[in-house]
Amino acid sequence: MDIGSMIKSVGGLLFFLAIGIGVTAVMRAGQGRPMRGIMPVLLGLLAGAAALTLLGFGLVFIQPDERGVIVSPYDPKGYRANALMPGLHWIIPGENVVRYSVSRQTYTMSSVSGEGQVVGNDSVRARTKDGQEVYVDASVIYSIDPDQAVSLHINWQSRYEDGVVRAISRGTVRDAVSGYGVEEIVSTQRTALESQITESLNQQFGNNYLKLVQFVLRDIHFSEEYATAVEQKQIAQQQALQAAYVVQSKQQEAQQAIETAKGQAESVKIKAQGDADARLIQAEAEAQALLRISEALKNNPDLITYLYVNKLAPNVQVMYLPSGQPYLIPLPEAAQSPTVTTP
Secondary structure, eight states: OOHHHHHHHHHHHHHHHHHHHHHHHHHHHHTTOOTTHHHHHHHHHHHHHHHHHHHHHEEEEEOTTTEEEEEEETTTBOOOOSOBOEEEEEEOOTBBEEEOOOOOEEEEOOOOOTTTTSSSOOOEEETTTTTTTEEEEEEEEEEEEGGGGGHHHHHHHGGIIIIIIHHHHHHHHHHHHTSSSSSHHHTTOOOOOOOOOOOHHHHHHTTTTTTEEEEEEEEEEEOHHHHHHHHHHHHHHHHHHHHHHHHHHHHHHHHHHHHHHHHHHHHHHHHHHHHHHHHHHHHHHHHHHHHHHHHHHOOOHEEEEEEHHHGGGGGGGOOOTTTSSSSSSSSSGGGSOOOOOOO
């Protein structure tokens, strides 16, 4: 209850009190018991009640989120040119104040029942440039232009939600969607679509005394037939990707087998080369050793006899040592236990 209503209520109580006192005075006068001084009190109450009632009708308090449009029978145009700002104001009794909220409001058009202002499916049906039918869920966040409250009242009054917000939003969405292909609005061009709608609504709302805060493209649906076709296409794409993955996997396995075989062949080659190098080194060492033995024998012919005897040394107990003669050859034919004689 605002202050004007409170004052009017007090004035009404004073009127009832004055009536009660007047009835009481009449009844006492009928009984021959007049009440002295009652008339001044009664007149005072009536004057106070009238003043408070008149004051209550003239005081108006505008809330911080409101603007008040004054409809006045005393103005030739039928209204005051300037809206009332927030605060307490005095108007002439007989004038009427129409309040408009300037806070943000949201108008939602959705296919889900209960989400939007309209019961049931209220999504925007539109057609793309390639002829596909789509359904768009959207929300429009807007507010009344505080400086244009009087103009809004003159042109739309309380019809601005259906006449401006709903009608213009649905038409703008349809026009924008018709400029895009169905593949574009659900993928690469969705942001561009939303920006285009926002720009158009901002201009049109401004022409109708509203301010667009934000346009929200909530969702885009397809017809059942197209949704089925899209689903089948996605399944086919997934299957193609899976087949490509299998082929790639097999190619990788084959390449891995090739690399493994190459590695094994290289390993065998390296081992064979190592064995050959080892044999070559061994042969060169043996040849070098034989060369040195040959040189040693050339300088000392008796060395071979020595080596031969040294080889037999574990089985020989006595050897013939002729004086001034070389060893008796072949030694292997000597007796097993010969005696040594000297000449």
